[in-house]
Amino acid sequence: ETGVTQSPTHLIKTRGQQVTLRCSSQSGHNTVSWYQQALGQGPQFIFQYYREEENGRGNFPPRFSGLQFPNYSSELNVNALELDDSALYLCASSSTDRVETQYFGPGTRLLVL
Amino acid sequence: DQQVKQNSPSLSVQEGRISILNCDYTNSMFDYFLWYKKYPAEGPTFLISISSIKDKNEDGRFTVFLNKSAKHLSLHIVPSQPGDSAVYFCAASPSGGSNYKLTFGKGTLLTVNP
Numbered sequence: 389e390t391g392v393t394q395s396p397t398h399l400i401k402t403r404g405q406q407v408t409l410r411c412s413s414q415s416g417h418n419t420v421s422w423y424q425q426a427l428g429q430g431p432q433f434i435f436q437y438y439r440e441e442e443n444g445r446g447n448f449p450p451r452f453s454g455l456q457f458p459n460y461s462s463e464l465n466v467n468a469l470e471l472d473d474s475a476l477y478l479c480a481s482s483s484t485d486r487v488e489t490q491y492f493g494p495g496t497r498l499l500v501l
Numbered sequence: 502d503q504q505v506k507q508n509s510p511s512l513s514v515q516e517g518r519i520s521i522l523n524c525d526y527t528n529s530m531f532d533y534f535l536w537y538k539k540y541p542a543e544g545p546t547f548l549i550s551i552s553s554i555k556d557k558n559e560d561g562r563f564t565v566f567l568n569k570s571a572k573h574l575s576l577h578i579v580p581s582q583p584g585d586s587a588v589y590f591c592a593a594s595p596s597g598g599s600n601y602k603l604t605f606g607k608g609t610l611l612t613v614n615p
Contacts, residue, residue, distance in 0.1 A: 392544070430590050430605030431545070444602055478544055488533045488594050488601045492544035
């Protein structure tokens with residue numbers, strides 16, 4: 389069974405740029421959630437995708453957007469990057485029969501200069 | 502407003518002894534609780550969960566206790582091993598609705614000394 393994978397592992401961008409992060413869900417999982425983890429904090433919920441549609445959103449501005457594809461993989465897009473967007477971005481997947489238990493990928497470390 | 506609180510930033514225990522990590526929550530809508538372990542440069546790893554219909558769940562060396570009236574849960578690790586040294590996050594999920602957003606605490610760094 390393949391776990392959750394994310395790419396890239398690290399990324400450096402400058403303020404104002406745009407970034408796309410990618411996630412492949414664990415096999416058999418159809419729900420994907422994205423979280424942002426700032427240094428010294430717990431992960432914060434950005435949004436969740438189910439059947440290619442956004443299924444709940446946290447307190448993040450519209451410049452954070454996402455997609456889910458028919459194979460359940462997902463992208464997180466962030467436009468107009470700000471310095472405070474520097475964080476670890478985590479993707480988690482879950483299955484319909486145990487949707488409350490989310491399994492995380494290794495994350496993408498984003499640094500905005 | 503922090504809805505899930507882990508008031509101890511760090512905990513140090515001796516190998517073989519019990520580790521007890523605590524978590525408090527304020528949102529009465531939470532009814533499913535999870536513990537994750539995180540090593541540096543890795544994503545959180547699911548450890549154990551408990552739903553609000555139970556007050557205890559056990560899996561090997563890990564036991565989670567839930568006190569709904571006090572809005573408090575704890576994770577017991579017995580016996581503690583050096584490999585258990587990591588940051589432990591408590592997370593909670595609400596009932597109903599169409600999504601299962603997890604709300605996390607800030608984590609507790611557990612150090613198990615040989």
